[in-house]
Structure formats: structure tokens, C-alpha cells
Amino acid sequence: MGRNLGLVVALVLLCLVGIITAGDTFATGANVLTILRLAAVIGVVSIGMTFVITGGGIDLSVGAMVALASVWATTLATQQMAADFHWIFMVSTALLVGSACGLVNGLLVAYGKIVPFIATLAMLAGARGLAEIISDRRTQIISVNPFVDFFGGSLIGVPVLVWLFLIVAALGWVVLNRTTFGRRTFAVGGNAEAARLAGIKVQRHTVALYVLAGLCCGIAAVMLMARTTTGSSTHGQLYELDAIAAVVIGGTLLSGGRGTIVGTVFGVLIFTTLNNVFTLNNLSISAQSVAKGLIIVIAVLLQQRLAARGSTP
Amino acid sequence: MSARSARFLKTATLAGLTSLALIACTSNTPEAKKTDGNATQAAAGSGSNDAPGQKVKIGFSAPAADHGWMGAITKATQAEAKKYSDIELIVAEGTNDVNLQISQVETFINQKVDAIVLLPFDGAALTPVAIKAMEAGITVVNVDREFDSTFAARTTILGDNKGMGISAGTYVCQEMKGKKDAVIAEIAGIDSLPLTQARSQGFKEALADCGLKVNNRVAAEFTVESGEKAAANLLQAAPKIDAIWNHDDDQGVGVMAAIKNSGRKEFFVVGGAGSANVMRDIKAGNTLLKATVIYPSTQGADGVRLARLLVQKKALGDLVEVEVPRLVQLYAPVVTKDNVDQYLPTAFES
Numbered sequence: 285m286g287r288n289l290g291l292v293v294a295l296v297l298l299c300l301v302g303i304i305t306a307g308d309t310f311a312t313g314a315n316v317l318t319i320l321r322l323a324a325v326i327g328v329v330s331i332g333m334t335f336v337i338t339g340g341g342i343d344l345s346v347g348a349m350v351a352l353a354s355v356w357a358t359t360l361a362t363q364q365m366a367a368d369f370h371w372i373f374m375v376s377t378a379l380l381v382g383s384a385c386g387l388v389n390g391l392l393v394a395y396g397k398i399v400p401f402i403a404t405l406a407m408l409a410g411a412r413g414l415a416e417i418i419s420d421r422r423t424q425i426i427s428v429n430p431f432v433d434f435f436g437g438s439l440i441g442v443p444v445l446v447w448l449f450l451i452v453a454a455l456g457w458v459v460l461n462r463t464t465f466g467r468r469t470f471a472v473g474g475n476a477e478a479a480r481l482a483g484i485k486v487q488r489h490t491v492a493l494y495v496l497a498g499l500c501c502g503i504a505a506v507m508l509m510a511r512t513t514t515g516s517s518t519h520g521q522l523y524e525l526d527a528i529a530a531v532v533i534g535g536t537l538l539s540g541g542r543g544t545i546v547g548t549v550f551g552v553l554i555f556t557t558l559n560n561v562f563t564l565n566n567l568s569i570s571a572q573s574v575a576k577g578l579i580i581v582i583a584v585l586l587q588q589r590l591a592a593r594g595s596t597p
Numbered sequence: 598m599s600a601r602s603a604r605f606l607k608t609a610t611l612a613g614l615t616s617l618a619l620i621a622c623t624s625n626t627p628e629a630k631k632t633d634g635n636a637t638q639a640a641a642g643s644g645s646n647d648a649p650g651q652k653v654k655i656g657f658s659a660p661a662a663d664h665g666w667m668g669a670i671t672k673a674t675q676a677e678a679k680k681y682s683d684i685e686l687i688v689a690e691g692t693n694d695v696n697l698q699i700s701q702v703e704t705f706i707n708q709k710v711d712a713i714v715l716l717p718f719d720g721a722a723l724t725p726v727a728i729k730a731m732e733a734g735i736t737v738v739n740v741d742r743e744f745d746s747t748f749a750a751r752t753t754i755l756g757d758n759k760g761m762g763i764s765a766g767t768y769v770c771q772e773m774k775g776k777k778d779a780v781i782a783e784i785a786g787i788d789s790l791p792l793t794q795a796r797s798q799g800f801k802e803a804l805a806d807c808g809l810k811v812n813n814r815v816a817a818e819f820t821v822e823s824g825e826k827a828a829a830n831l832l833q834a835a836p837k838i839d840a841i842w843n844h845d846d847d848q849g850v851g852v853m854a855a856i857k858n859s860g861r862k863e864f865f866v867v868g869g870a871g872s873a874n875v876m877r878d879i880k881a882g883n884t885l886l887k888a889t890v891i892y893p894s895t896q897g898a899d900g901v902r903l904a905r906l907l908v909q910k911k912a913l914g915d916l917v918e919v920e921v922p923r924l925v926q927l928y929a930p931v932v933t934k935d936n937v938d939q940y941l942p943t944a945f946e947s
Contacts, residue, residue, distance in 0.1 A: 512722035
């Protein structure tokens with residue numbers, strides 16, 4: 285928790301501002317759930333992004349993958365299958381589509397030797413275009429009620445969406461910090477050549493990281509489908525920027541080799557709480573963007589200090 | 598709100614205050630209307646409605662202002678709310694992310710606002726949370742993009758996309774004066790959007806009425822550079838044109854640039870949406886722009902006014918009906934040099 289101290293302080297400060305300026309609404313259970321529901325979708329995307337960035341890559345296509353997965357999982361054919369058998373068809377379609385896009389990203393980066401920025405930029409354009417073709421740019425409404433009822437509902441007073449976020453975050457933490465896979469991710473991101481000499485199959489590992497990011501996008505697509513009862517090629521716009529911002533202010537190094545799931549979760553919560561506080565106080569639309577920009581700059585400046593200290597022990 | 602009634606607002610408010618002193622503020626009795634009618638002609642009937650009443654807390658959310666028209670929506674809404682001392686308007690950040698817009702509406706529900714005026718990025722996607730707001734007892738006014746459930750809003754305010762096409766087509770017919778072999782061109786917006794299809798359908802039907810058809814049709818994407826590209830292609834494809842209807846005045850900036858570059862002058866251009874710079878060009882009369890058809894950018898402002906009436910349980914001034922209507926569809930008038938002064942004050946800057 286030590287290295288996340290700055291984030292905790294920032295979040296506590298934000299909450300204090302919220303309580304002081306709009307206490308009667310801010311400090312209610314309903315409002316906390318509102319913040320968490322907003323954080324859930326982008327949070328799951330950000331967990332996947334944390335893995336890719338820690339492994340020395342970047343994924344610009346997350347928003348487009350969310351859109352494509354949401355569209356593919358809500359086509360008439362998929363919904364018919366879901367209505368006839370079980371909504372699990374829609375969920376598995378979304379997860380498969382997300383993972384498949386991630387696989388393409390990973391293969392292009394690891395074996396095609398295309399820099400991640402370009403490979404995933406291509407996927408950004410391609411996946412959203414494909415989503416537009418499949419949906420004919422129309423919003424596809426979900427008529428499978430059991431699906432909406434399940435994911436839109438609550439378990440023990442907490443929305444299912446928030447549970448999903450918690451589960452993905454917890455699994456992400458365990459995988460990154462307590463498994464060989466996680467240690468290899470740090471090694472590949474820190475120094476790919478050294479990792480290869482140490483016997484790690486760097487290419488295969490890189491592919492796995494992108495598939496993981498795609499899978500997270502599939503999960504986020506399911507959550508967004510439940511929240512909006514639609515699938516659309518316009519879903520997930522600019523999620524890549526939101527996710528990268530959350531990951532970076534969380535303390536994960538953009539150059540790879542260092543990453544923190546807890547930091548990412550805090551990063552997402554800081555942005556969504558900021559949003560909530562600004563809306564509650566009716567503050568100017570543009571001031572909010574300025575505040576976001578400032579937070580990112582301050583976080584990265586701090587991070588550079590830390591990195592500099594780390595490299596000269 | 599028309600220009601004239603804006604000018605008379607002060608008087609109207611004064612008149613309203615007078616009637617407030619005489620009668621209870623929520624009164625809709627004929628006597629109240631009579632008092633107003635004596636005070637000023639322009640605001641007749643709306644005088645008692647403009648009188649400050651019960652405080653109304655309204656939440657407003659719209660998509661990102663990435664287009665002149667959308668930016669004008671929020672500006673006009675804020676300006677309108679400022680005119681009423683009994684309105685507290687809460688404006689959420691404009692966003693194209695439905696996830697964020699949903700959470701904004703949830704925040705409004707938590708804040709226990711009286712009404713929500715919502716221009717959804719995607720009508721279908723915002724429907725569930727709008728229903729939730731209605732169930733929480735909040736008056737929801739839906740603007741421009743329709744929800745897919747009637748339970749999601751008390752009142753809906755829409756523009757008239759097909760009407761735009763009909764207005765533009767009718768104007769072109771008038772100007773062609775029975776010329777049967779006239780070459781008509783159309784520069785549409787984003788082609789796969791239902792609103793573009795409705796505009797084109799209306800244009801086609803109105804032209805058919807006078808025996809004309811669309812000879813050349815291209816589609817742009819509501820942006821300046823796409824308008825320039827589409828118009829340049831069109832001018833290449835058609836050596837002689839009599840009239841062009843361009844769906845959108847924002848992309849129209851690019852369209853006019855392409856026309857200027859080509860040096861062609863044998864046709865006239867009708868715009869769409871109704872931006873202020875296009876209206877100024879029409880007024881000046883020194884370009885090929887002869888007319889534009891309006892898609893009102895004051896829909897959000899109207900939404901705020903209706904939300905206020907609904908919460909204060911007042912009727913729409915000039916209707917006999919004691920409830921605010923379920924659906925208000927705005928008109929798409931043709932703006933020419935003759936009537937441009939009437940529309941210029943409410944036009945949007947693109």
C-alpha cells in the first residue's frame with residue numbers, strides 16, 4: 285500500500301471536497317454505487333490495459349474492441365440463440381470476439397514485428413469499421429430480458445456490474461503479483477532481451493497479454509450491454525485514452541516493467557469520482573477537462589521522479 | 598423563443614408579476630390570461646407562466662459539442678435557464694460515452710432534481726436510466742433523439758428531419774418555376790443515419806410534386822473537410838447544375854469553399870440546419886446561398902421551459918389543453934433574404 289499512498293491521499297481529498305460541497309448527496313449509498321457503476325466498465329478495460337503496458341506494449345484498440353464485441357453479441361442471430369437457449373451465448377460471443385481481436389493484435393506485435401502503437405491503431409480503425417458494417421450503424425436493442433435482468437441487477441445490495449469489476453480486479457492482482465505469468469510479464473516489459481535469454485518465450489507471452497486485454501474488453505462489452513440494453517458501434521468511444529490515463533496515474537510505467545493493479549483501480553476511481561463531484565457541483569464543462577489534464581501531468585511528473593530514483597540505486 | 602418574445606421578456610415578466618399579485622401563481626383561469634393579454638401582445642398567454650413560481654431544479658445532459666449545432670444546444674439551454682429566477686440548471690459534461698451519460702442521469706436522480714432534460718447520445722442506450730428517473734418521480738423531457746419506450750419521458754421535443762427535406766424541395770420547386778429539365782443536386786450528411794434518410798426522402802417527395810428529381814447525390818459527414826470533398830466530387834460529376842441542397846450548414850462551409858474554388862456560378866445553394874454565418878450570407882446576398890432550412894438549435898432551451906411548466910403544473914400558454922403536450926415537433930421553415938431577420942437571433946454560430 286505504501287507506494288499507492290499518493291493515490292489514496294488524492295482520492296480521500298476528492299471525497300472530502302465532495303462531502304464538503306455536496307455532502308447531502310455525495311455521501312449517500314446511492315451516489316457511491318453510481319460512482320462504482322461508472323467505474324466498473326472502464327475499470328475492467330483498464331485492468332487489461334495494465335497487463336499490456338506492464339509487458340512493454342500499448343493497446344489503442346480497447347474502445348473499438350468493446351464496440352465490436354457489443355455489436356457482435358447483440359446481432360439478431362446471437363439474440364435468437366440466446367432467447368432459445370441461454371443468455372450465456374451472448375456473453376461467450378462477446379468474450380470470444382474480444383479475445384480474437386486481442387489475438388490478432390498480439391500476433392501482429394509479437395510475430396509481425398509491428399510496433400504496438402501501429403498494430404493496435406490499425407485494430408482501432410478496423411474493429412470499429414467492422415462494428416459499423418455488422419450493425420449498419422444502427423443501435424441494436426437487446427430483447428433478451430433474462431440477460432438484462434441478471435447483469436443489471438444486484439447481489440447482496442451491490443450491483444452485479446460492480447461485483448464483476450471487483451472479481452476482475454482481484455483476479456488481475458493475483459495473476460500479476462502471485463503467479464509465474466505475472467513475474468514473466470514484469471520481466472518481458474522490463475527487458476525483453478534479458479527475458480528471452482532467461483528462457484521466457486517472449487513472443488508467446490506478448491500474444492497472451494494482448495489476448496488478456498481483448499478478453500477484458502469482451503467483459504466490458506457485456507457490462508455496457510447490460511447498462512444500456514444495447515449494442516452499438518459507437519460504444520466505448522475514447523476508452524483507450526481513459527484507460528491509459530487511469531493506468532498511468534495509477535503508477536504503471538508506460539515504458540513497461542512496472543505495473544500495479546491496485547494503482548489502476550485507484551486511478552479509475554479518481555477519474556470517476558472527479559466526474560461525479562464536478563457534476564454534483566454544476567461546474568463548467570471545460571474546467572473538468574482541465575482538471576483531468578492537470579492530474580495526468582502531475583501523476584506522470586511524480587512517476588518520472590520515482591523512475592529516476594529507481595534507475596540509480 | 599422567437600426574437601420578438603425575447604425582447605418582450607422583461608415586460609412579460611413584469612406583467613406576470615402583476616398577475617401574480619392578483620391571482621395565485623399557478624392559476625390558469627381565463628381572468629389571468631386576460632390580464633396578460635392587456636399587458637403585451639407578443640407574450641400574450643405566456644405571461645402568467647413566466648412569473649416566478651416554485652423553485653425547479655433541472656438536470657441537463659447532452660452529447661459532446663463536436664458540431665456547431667450541438668454546441669449551440671447547450672449554450673441556448675443555459676441562456677434560457679438564466680432568464681428564470683426559479684430555475685436551477687445543473688449541466689453535466691457533454692459526452693459521447695453512453696456509460697458516462699448514464700451515470701450523469703444517475704447522479705441527477707441521487708441529487709433529487711425535479712426534472713431532467715436529456716438529449717441522449719443514443720436514444721435506445723439511455724432509455725433504461727430514463728425509465729429509472731421517471732420511476733423515481735422525476736419529470737424527464739426527451740430532446741431531439743427519441744427514447745425507445747414511452748415510459749422513459751413525459752414529453753418529447755423533436756426537430757423535423759423529413760420536414761427539412763420537404764421545405765428545401767418545395768423551395769427549389771418554386772425557384773425552378775416549372776423548368777422541367779432542371780438539374781438538381783443533393784449533398785447529404787452521414788448517409789447511414791436515419792435522420793439523413795428522412796431528410797432525403799422528404800426532399801425527393803417534394804421535388805416529385807413538381808416533376809423534378811435528384812439528378813446527382815453525394816454524401817458528406819457533417820464536417821467541413823468532408824463537405825469540401827463531397828462538393829468537389831459533385832462539381833466534377835455534374836457539368837451543369839441548377840440547384841444544390843446541402844443538408845448541413847457546418848459541412849456547408851466546406852461545400853461553399855469547393856464551389857468557390859471551381860469558379861462555377863450557374864446554380865444556387867440551399868443550406869440546412871440554419872447556422873448564423875449562412876444566414877448572414879443569405880442576408881448579404883453576395884454568395885450562391887439563397888436559402889437554408891432550419892433544424893432548431895433551441896430544442897434544449899424549449900426542453901427546459903417545458904420541464905419548468907411540467908414541474909410547476911402549468912399549462913402551455915396558448916393551448917386550451919391544461920396539460921403540456923406529450924410530443925412537440927418543431928417546424929422546419931425556409932429562411933430567405935425576405936425573412937432572415939426573424940430567424941437570425943436564434944441561429945447558431947458554427
